[in-house]
Amino acid sequence: MNGADRLCETLLANDIDVCFANPGTSEMHFVAALDRRPQMRCVLGLFEGVATGAADGYARMADKPAATLLHLGPGLANGLANLHNARRARTPMLNVVGDHATYFLKHDAPLTSDIESLARPMSQWVGYIGSAAEVEARTSEAYRAAMRMPGVATLILPADAAWGDVPSDRPPVRTTLPDLAAASTQAVRNAAETLRSQRRVALLLTGQALRAHALEIAGRIADATGARLLMQTSNGRVQRGAGRVVIGSVPYSVDAALEALHDVDAMIVVGAKVPVAFFAYPGKPGLLVREDCEIVDLARPGEDLVQALAHLADELGIKANTPVSVSPGFTDDATLPRGPLTDEAVAFTVARMLPEHAIVCDESITAGASFFRHSQHAAPHDYLRITGGAIGIGIPLAAGAAVACPDRKVVALQADGSGMYTVQGFWTQARENLDVVTIVFANRSYAILQGEMRNVGVEHFGSNAKRMLSIDEPTLDWVSMARGMGVDGGRATTVEEFRTLLEAALKQRGPFVIEAVV
Amino acid sequence: MNGADRLCETLLANDIDVCFANPGTSEMHFVAALDRRPQMRCVLGLFEGVATGAADGYARMADKPAATLLHLGPGLANGLANLHNARRARTPMLNVVGDHATYFLKHDAPLTSDIESLARPMSQWVGYIGSAAEVEARTSEAYRAAMRMPGVATLILPADAAWGDVPSDRPPVRTTLPDLAAASTQAVRNAAETLRSQRRVALLLTGQALRAHALEIAGRIADATGARLLMQTSNGRVQRGAGRVVIGSVPYSVDAALEALHDVDAMIVVGAKVPVAFFAYPGKPGLLVREDCEIVDLARPGEDLVQALAHLADELGIKANTPVSVSPGFTDDATLPRGPLTDEAVAFTVARMLPEHAIVCDESITAGASFFRHSQHAAPHDYLRITGGAIGIGIPLAAGAAVACPDRKVVALQADGSGMYTVQGFWTQARENLDVVTIVFANRSYAILQGEMRNVGVEHFGSNAKRMLSIDEPTLDWVSMARGMGVDGGRATTVEEFRTLLEAALKQRGPFVIEAVV
Structure with a gap:
């Protein structure tokens, strides 16, 4: 078994069975290894931005990473813009970027470039596989990082690590994932105290806190305390519509956002970032909440956001089966417009x-x-x-x-x-x-x-x-x-x-x- | 006058009057400044890889850089693959990459990323404009780097440097370019001595040495000494065809290249890189010349390659008006093939x-x-x-x-x-x-x-x-x-x-x- 085979086996052992790919010569051994494993679904993109964007969409819906297969620095570069989006969405993803053989880098062949320098800005984790013997451990680390940072993990696979022999033939071990870190008891208490105060409070959610079951908990908290539910302007995935808890989002435009957040005295953030403008404008603030708005961290990215909401509801004495306000669906019989399209x-x-x-x-x-x-x-x-x-x-x-x-x-x-x-x-x-x-x-x-x-x-x-x-x-x-x-x-x-x-x-x-x- | 106006004026003062652009919000002041200067030709690409690839093609033919206008880290990332090609071609290019305002970076807004880390692998020169007052000096440095490294210069323009006031309104000064460095007398002597030896010698050319007039000098040297003329596998531009000196290129495939270079005892390199394989293959060498092939550096990239050839011809006693062997054009009356296309x-x-x-x-x-x-x-x-x-x-x-x-x-x-x-x-x-x-x-x-x-x-x-x-x-x-x-x-x-x-x-x-x- 060579390193490329080991890589495939390690991915499959961790239930990564889709690879969005655009390969090149330095990845041929990996392609050959994928070809020996029809249980891996290889999806070709005709440009790397297609592969990375598709891996993002896949993971947002599958709640597990896909692999991508990218060709050296330029192939990675072509995929970076969508990795940037995935990094901001904190989408679990495992990129495999081929590189020249370790001993070949000194020749500075035409396709040589500093892959790590390219990868780092758009990845939460970057690793280099030094030899075939390291493949399993490094892939396992990358998987853990993708799932638990969570975010974009980029693994650089030199050609000789792909074609080199792996000493052992035992099947790879499924990677153990640590439990998500829990929000601290103190953070839960602070948030509860904030909600019990007479101030105008908003809960700002993102990530897993925007799934239907998490929103129900947040909705009960809002129903009980009068807090506003808000989500970031941009989120990876939110479950909404009829029968779901209604949640607004922070507007994109600076003026509209300032207006919308002007009456927020305290903001409880759940995995989210405190709202800032997309861009700087002369004479306009960057921070979109009032300067005296108190920020209360309930849970940080990488912590268990759903559990944090549940603990907060407990702390507030809200029962898990309390009915919650949801969207009734469309209640009007609006007729569709007619005429020229707008x-x-x-x-x-x-x-x-x-x-x-x-x-x-x-x-x-x-x-x-x-x-x-x-x-x-x-x-x-x-x-x-x-x-x-x-x-x-x-x-x-x-x-x-x-x-x-x-x-x-x-x-x-x-x-x-x-x-x-x-x-x-x-x-x-x-x-x-x-x-x-x-x-x-x-x-x-x-x-x-x-x-x-x-x-x-x-x-x-x-x-x-x-x-x-x-x-x-x-x-x-x-x-x-x-x-x-x-x-x-x-x-x-x-x-x-x-x-x-x-x-x-x-x-x-x-x-x-x-x-x-x- | 704001920093963006100053940037445009400095570009125009240096005869950079084409900008291949794909702007975004952080570059709006630059767009407005370009709009005030109709003598600048702005060419829109619907993707940044189009802008950078076009800037490469432009400069290869115009022998001067175009500017590009790219939007933050992701916009630069989209253009990197073709910057990689331009870097390898040593094409003069001046990228202007917008960034968030300096004071705004701390907010880590959605489009924030480490632009320098992205730029460095694909640029020969990277600079950051700290304020509007620095615009002219930094742009001038970038232009000099693009022309004299020569290669890809990437200038990062924060939004507040673009919209900030420039203290002085005097017109920008045209940038002085130092003369190209001359190949050393010793290098010329070594090359001449090599050509006079009884060994089988190849001249390996690239860059300006592949223009028609330079090739004529190289051709005279080859005619007089029996040396072989070769160019790199990949070159930015070569002038060839009927009436021009005939020159072969190093084959792409490792086996063909080894075969082609097997009989070369000494190689005189003129701005070129000693031939190496594009990729490593198990059991095949990376270096394509024989291990005992002597490498003689006549001139390095950034030195005056044409002058170096002329000095070498002088050293060999070859007169500048000596007739040179050139392609006669097609001498046969080959009929075009027929039938299915191949x-x-x-x-x-x-x-x-x-x-x-x-x-x-x-x-x-x-x-x-x-x-x-x-x-x-x-x-x-x-x-x-x-x-x-x-x-x-x-x-x-x-x-x-x-x-x-x-x-x-x-x-x-x-x-x-x-x-x-x-x-x-x-x-x-x-x-x-x-x-x-x-x-x-x-x-x-x-x-x-x-x-x-x-x-x-x-x-x-x-x-x-x-x-x-x-x-x-x-x-x-x-x-x-x-x-x-x-x-x-x-x-x-x-x-x-x-x-x-x-x-x-x-x-x-x-x-x-x-x-x-x-």
Whole structure:
């Protein structure tokens, strides 16, 4: 058995059985080892950003990491933007990056680069496998880091560690995971005391605290104490819709966020980061809560967030079977809009037509901003969003979620500017026949940037600004691009056309693209 | 005047008047400053790898850097693979990477990352602009580094350095460039002595030594001494074809390279790297020359390679006006092949039909391997190749070369697997109406990797290997993808169809894609 075989065996022993891959020559022994193990599902992306974005979507839904297989520094570099998003989502992921043989690095061959320097900014953990004998231990460490940091673990596999002989042939041992650390008793008491005070308190949640069962506990706390439930602006996954506890999110825009958080005297954070602006603006604060807002840490990332909420409820004397306020679902008979298609009409229509237990992948940026509001009472669904602001995650994220949950419909809300970043992901959706309907908001501009340009005081765009902030001239034909990659699609310019296309797409299985001209 | 204005002025003072851009919010003040200067040509890429690859192609042809405008760590990350190629080509380039305002970094906002750690592996020079007052000096340093290292200079521009006031309003001073360092007299003498010895000597060239006038000097040396002329496997640009000095290149495959270099007793390197294998293979050497081959450094990268050759010729007593052996052009009346299209037929046909002074951008990998041989006596042309092995450069490289040389036809030879990496580049070709004909070798596989898989001893591919090394199922429709981005195209399955399409594409102006099904 060689090191590459050992790596595969160690992954499989830990139930990692999906590998999003884009291999090169230095990974050929690993490819050969994967080929000897048909129980490992290898999913090819035609660009590494597709592989890493899909691994993110997969793990958000499967609650376990996928492996990725990336080719040296440049292959890793191509995947970094989506690793950045995964790092911010704290998604467990295990990247295997091939490197030149250890003894070969001195030659500084054309593809040589400093892989660790590239990996570190976008990984919670980085490890180098010095030899075949080290493969099992290092892979086990990487798995533990991915599951318990939790986050992105990047393992560098030199070619000679892959092809070298492993001394022992005993099967790899399943990695023991330590229990999640518990929030401290003192933290629970502090949070309870804060909630019992007369101040206006918000609970800020993220991570596992946004799953339905955790939100029920948080909802009972809110019902009992009058605290507000909030989640970060960007989260990996939240379970919401009819029958689920309703939770708002911190707005993206600085002014709206300041307004929304102005009356918060104390904020209890549950695995979350205290809200800060996405960007600095001259004369505007970075911190979005009031300077005198008290921050109470209930639990930190890597701690057991769900248990922390349960302990907090206990401390407050709230029984586990207390009924909790949830979304009643849509209670009106709103008629769908008609006529020319708009962002708002798309968001409204998708929310109303969303199938039960759909997975919504949202990289609609400005265009789909109203979807979150419209879908508060939609059919119960999982909502996955771009987390790190690195655009180009939507198409791959949807692919990965669909690999993890083959029996659920994935509905991807996709801005056109961002969609172009990893448009190659459609091909993977076609090859794997993934059940994804992608709705492209074709506004033919970087609309968010046009707004930001006005924010810096430029009202009238000259030629250079127009050419950098618009993506018309020529118009992108999404149906043609998707068909070129084996995904069928249609174009809608009216609400009626959009609705007809969406109905058909939701009924069929397999990928479909709707270009919504808005 | 703010820092961003100062940056633009400093770039323009140094004749940098093209910016390949993909901006984000943190770069809005820079965008506004560019917008105030219509003399700066801003070219938008729909992905940062397009911007960096195009900047590489531009500078290879213009012999001066373009600027790029990249958005924070993830934007830089997306451009890194093509920066890797540019670094290996030693292409002068000046990247401007926006960062959060200096005082804002402490908030660790979603898009925060360690930009320096990402930049360093793929840049010859990295600098951080601490404030608006530093903009001119740092930009000047970056320009000098780009021109004189030469190579990739990456400048990190925090938002507050962009929007901050610059104390002085005097116009920026043009940066003084030191003369290129001269090769040492001793190095020239050593090289001459080597050439006068009875040993079999090769001159290994790269960089400026591959321009027509430098090759004439090298050719005279070869004619006079019997030395062999060789260039590196991968070079940024070489001027070749009819009327030019003929030069071979070190083969890519280890076995072929060992064979080709076996009889070389001494190698005089002119800005080049001693040949090493692209990858390590068990039991094969990394160094491609014999262990006892003497290496004689005539000139190092960053030294004046052309002058070094001229001094060497002087030292050997060769007169500057001595006639030199050059390619006579095609001397046969070879008829074009007929019938089903093959790699070989495409390469042969393109070589025979190549227009005078075309720029050939070659990322054909395995499929176009024979083009180099077939085009030895083609019409005079510039030949630009992928240099660092990071695939996804072809489409952007062609775009950048076309921006630099609007009066020359660009012929891009593109492998399909690599082409998908930065397929978004077609849109930039369409928007700028660039005169590029792209020939996609649609072999529907990572053919090079299938060969490498056999090299590691796997003859029969299982399902996983097939799924990772083939890109059929579904078949990519290049004509449909290109049209979706505003570039017209056609598909050829026979030599006759191919020839008809190529003839038409060469006659028209503007981008065109030919899918050559091989």
